[in-house]
Amino acid sequence: MRLRKNKIAEQSRKWIIESFFDLLHIKNLSKISVTEIVENAELDRRTFYRHFKSKEDIISFYIHEASKQYENIMKTEAVFDNRSIAGAFFNICDNHKDILKLLYKQNLLHLLLNDLNEIFQKYQYKFASAYRDEASLFSHQCMVQVPQIRMAVVCSEKDMSVCPYDMDMQ
Numbered sequence: 001m002r003l004r005k006n007k008i009a010e011q012s013r014k015w016i017i018e019s020f021f022d023l024l025h026i027k028n029l030s031k032i033s034v035t036e037i038v039e040n041a042e043l044d045r046r047t048f049y050r051h052f053k054s055k056e057d058i059i060s061f062y063i064h065e066a067s068k069q070y071e072n073i074m075k076t077e078a079v080f081d082n083r084s085i086a087g088a089f090f091n092i093c094d095n096h097k098d099i100l101k102l103l104y105k106q107n108l109l110h111l112l113l114n115d116l117n118e119i120f121q122k123y124q125y126k127f128a129s130a131y132r133d134e135a136s137l138f139s140h141q142c143m144v145q146v147p148q149i150r151m152a153v154v155c156s157e158k159d160m161s162v163c164p165y166d167m168d169m170q
Helices: 007-026 035-043 045-053 055-076 080-097 097-105 109-122 124-128 134-157 163-170
Strands: none
Touching: 007 035, 007 045, 007 055, 007 097, 035 045, 045 163, 055 080, 055 097, 055 109, 080 097, 080 124
16 A cells, blocks of 8 residues: 655645744754744644654754765665765755755754764675775774765855865866
8 A cells, every 4th residue: 555645744844844944044943942933834833743843853854854865875876985975975965055054053963974874884884895894994984974064064155066076077
């Protein structure tokens, strides 16, 4: 049996997310209330709690959705080297650059790292072929992930349209 998506519920969730990030542009996370989010979205508080447990849950949902896009690329990636991993990463970051900027300004990028770490653990076998032992793999993850996220944010702030790994090709 195929489950049908409730379009009204999906639209409500989208409005809540948009309202939240609109408010995050002008206020600190700690200063935003659920009441403000639903008033800005022109929805009821009950609608908010049907979709999310808290305002932080909105961030987690958004990050998880973006991470799933990255994971889908990882699943299908034939060549698994730094260039392909970084290229996929920068493409996802470019698609979500406005939200990444907000998360960066709010010191919330660590939430993205948590999700990405789960993905890297799932696909560790692909990494293992490129690295000799777990220590070098872990070292690679630490060295690559944080700078990539920061670089993606910096690139998006400067409206750079080219992935830094591709700059040497031009």
